[in-house]
Amino acid sequence: xxxxxxxxxxxxxxxxxxxxxxxxxxxxxxxxxxxxxxxxxxxxxxxxxxxxxxxxxxxxxxxxxxxxxxxxxxxxxxxxxxxxxxxxxxxxxxxxxxxxxxxxxxxxxxxxxxxxxxxxxxxxxxxxxxxxxxxxxxxxxxxxxxxxxxxxxxxxxxxxxxxxxxxxxxxxxxxxxxxxxxxxxxxxxxxxxxxxxxxxxxxxxxxxxxxxxxxxxxxxxxxxxxxxxxxxxxxxxxxxxxxx
Amino acid sequence: xxxxxxxxxxxxxxxxxxxxxxxxxxxxxxxxxxxxxxxxxxxxxxxxxxxxxxxxxxxxxxxxxxxxxxxxxxxxxxxxxxxxxxxxxxxxxxxxxxxxxxxxxxxxxxxxxxxxxxxxxxxxxxxxxxxxxxxxxxxxxxxxxxxxxxxxxxxxxxxxx
Numbered sequence: 182x183x184x185x186x187x188x189x190x191x192x193x194x195x196x197x198x199x200x201x202x203x204x205x206x207x208x209x210x211x212x213x214x215x216x217x218x219x220x221x222x223x224x225x226x227x228x229x230x231x232x233x234x235x236x237x238x239x240x241x242x243x244x245x246x247x248x249x250x251x252x253x254x255x256x257x258x259x260x261x262x263x264x265x266x267x268x269x270x271x272x273x274x275x276x277x278x279x280x281x282x283x284x285x286x287x288x289x290x291x292x293x294x295x296x297x298x299x300x301x302x303x304x305x306x307x308x309x310x311x312x313x314x315x316x317x318x319x320x321x322x323x324x325x326x327x328x329x330x331x332x333x334x335x336x337x338x339x340x341x342x343x344x345x346x347x348x349x350x351x352x353x354x355x356x357x358x359x360x361x362x363x364x365x366x367x368x369x370x371x372x373x374x375x376x377x378x379x380x381x382x383x384x385x386x387x388x389x390x391x392x393x394x395x396x397x398x399x400x401x402x403x404x405x406x407x408x409x410x411x412x413x414x415x416x417x418x419x420x421x422x423x424x425x
Numbered sequence: 426x427x428x429x430x431x432x433x434x435x436x437x438x439x440x441x442x443x444x445x446x447x448x449x450x451x452x453x454x455x456x457x458x459x460x461x462x463x464x465x466x467x468x469x470x471x472x473x474x475x476x477x478x479x480x481x482x483x484x485x486x487x488x489x490x491x492x493x494x495x496x497x498x499x500x501x502x503x504x505x506x507x508x509x510x511x512x513x514x515x516x517x518x519x520x521x522x523x524x525x526x527x528x529x530x531x532x533x534x535x536x537x538x539x540x541x542x543x544x545x546x547x548x549x550x551x552x553x554x555x556x557x558x559x560x561x562x563x564x565x566x567x568x569x570x571x572x573x574x575x576x577x578x579x580x581x582x583x584x585x586x
Binding site: 184185187188189190191192193194195196197198208209212213216 | 438439442451452454455460468471472475524526527530541542545546573576577580
């Protein structure tokens with residue numbers, strides 16, 4: 182027997198060892214069905230993953246980070262008229278002086294340092310200053326009443342004695358303090374909403390006599406009231422009212 | 426029932442399946458040395474062929490080519506070997522006479538083994554083997570030559586013992 186015939190003979194005998202029967206075509210159909218189910222399951226899994234990824238991408242960033250840092254006007258902090266250093270809190274004011282806060286130390290332009298307390302809490306005076314740019318005399322909503330909102334932060338309004346000023350501040354996720362005036366003889370507060378500390382506060386003022394007054398309020402993240410409090414800075418909202 | 430199984434204009438995949446299944450299982454068995462794996466490979470080849478059945482000129486040769494390629498697919502082989510390493514029966518049972526020729530063929534690298542099986546068991550020409558393996562006829566010649574050398578050496582060693 183030649184070499185090649187030995188190979189043929191061995192292969193033939195080996196092949197005969199395999200007694201695979203001849204199934205009917207239904208066996209193939211079952212195999213096709215199994216493949217289709219597998220493909221359907223795989224496709225469904227991929228679709229579910231894509232849906233989750235799509236939702237994660239589509240959700241607005243603010244809703245994923247509810248304590249995103251905004252300025253008093255509700256804009257992202259980068260767009261505000263503030264200065265940040267190493268992701269620290271933005272420019273603030275201490276005792277009326279413009280300051281820059283850098284990771285635990287509040288420094289005024291004159292070099293005076295305001296050291297924070299030993300705890301991680303920022304001093305309550307560390308606030309975000311309102312924008313320096315002012316817009317004079319926004320048109321009153323009615324003849325007798327001027328309506329202002331959080332978007333008017335930093336602006337200057339001119340009122341006549343006898344006119345009313347209504348301050349309506351709203352920012353979901355933040356807690357507002359009661360708006361108040363620093364000169365009640367010029368601008369007297371007549372009413373304030375019943376639930377100060379909520380994310381919406383309303384106050385009304387009457388212009389009494391000529392002069393200048395500032396109306397200010399601040400907003401805090403709710404975690405500032407927690408124990409221990411978070412380090413989110415307090416944002417200051419302020420307008421200037423000239424009564425002429 | 427999938428209409429593609431029986432509604433082909435020239436030859437249905439069901440007809441080829443019933444006619445060639447057993448032969449293809451033997452071919453896959455010679456290439457892999459495992460009867461269970463051989464049947465899996467043949468079924469997989471038919472399932473894959475179903476998608477391209479209308480465009481295939483020679484369905485039987487196409488399925489055979491798929492069987493050969495699946496049997497030689499190293500990644501698939503490795504996966505199946507890992508999965509079946511605890512369940513696969515030994516090729517030669519204890520006490521059974523050892524077929525040295527067959528053992529030498531099974532010891533060949535996959536492509537050389539495929540060339541030998543197709544040449545000496547399927548009696549295919551070198552051109553057909555090249556088509557089935559997806560390589561040039563010259564490659565088939567060299568693979569067969571290397572396989573012959575290896576087989577002759579193995580058989581000579583066995584005869585000398």
